[in-house]
Amino acid sequence: MLKALQLAVAVGVLVLFWMIYPGVMAVFASGIAFCYIGAALAAAWDRPLGVWLAFLFTLSTFGFSAWGVYRYLDNGFEYWSGNFPGWSGFYLPPYVFLAVALGAAAVIVLHALSWRWLLRPRRTAAAAG
Numbered sequence: 610m611l612k613a614l615q616l617a618v619a620v621g622v623l624v625l626f627w628m629i630y631p632g633v634m635a636v637f638a639s640g641i642a643f644c645y646i647g648a649a650l651a652a653a654w655d656r657p658l659g660v661w662l663a664f665l666f667t668l669s670t671f672g673f674s675a676w677g678v679y680r681y682l683d684n685g686f687e688y689w690s691g692n693f694p695g696w697s698g699f700y701l702p703p704y705v706f707l708a709v710a711l712g713a714a715a716v717i718v719l720h721a722l723s724w725r726w727l728l729r730p731r732r733t734a735a736a737a738g
Contacts, residue, residue: 611719612653615663618712619649622670625705645670664720671713677706 623642651659691699
């Protein structure tokens with residue numbers, strides 16, 4: 610479950626970057642997201658470097674996405690109505706920030722619970738199966 614959720618968060622970061630960045634900035638930000646996806650795939654294949662890189666990407670993803678949620682709340686975004694006060698329609702990016710933050714938090718908790726896999730991915734995986 611950890612591996613699948615981590616990959617889903619990495620893809621969520623890519624989607625988030627495409628939603629919030631225009632043009633050339635989206636291309637550069639996508640490069641970072643593709644590095645995160647690559648690290649998540651390497652972690653899924655129990656590569657030690659991939660496990661650690663994916664964990665570090667997840668930590669930074671949680672920090673930045675939680676900060677994004679805070680910024681939306683600080684600017685008056687109302688998650689219950691789906692927009693800012695006085696605006697009409699539904700604004701999606703704050704919900705993607707929230708989903709990525711919650712997913713990254715869950716991955717961090719799962720990493721903490723499976724600390725042996727974080728320290729020795731191949732040996733623990735081989736012993737388990």
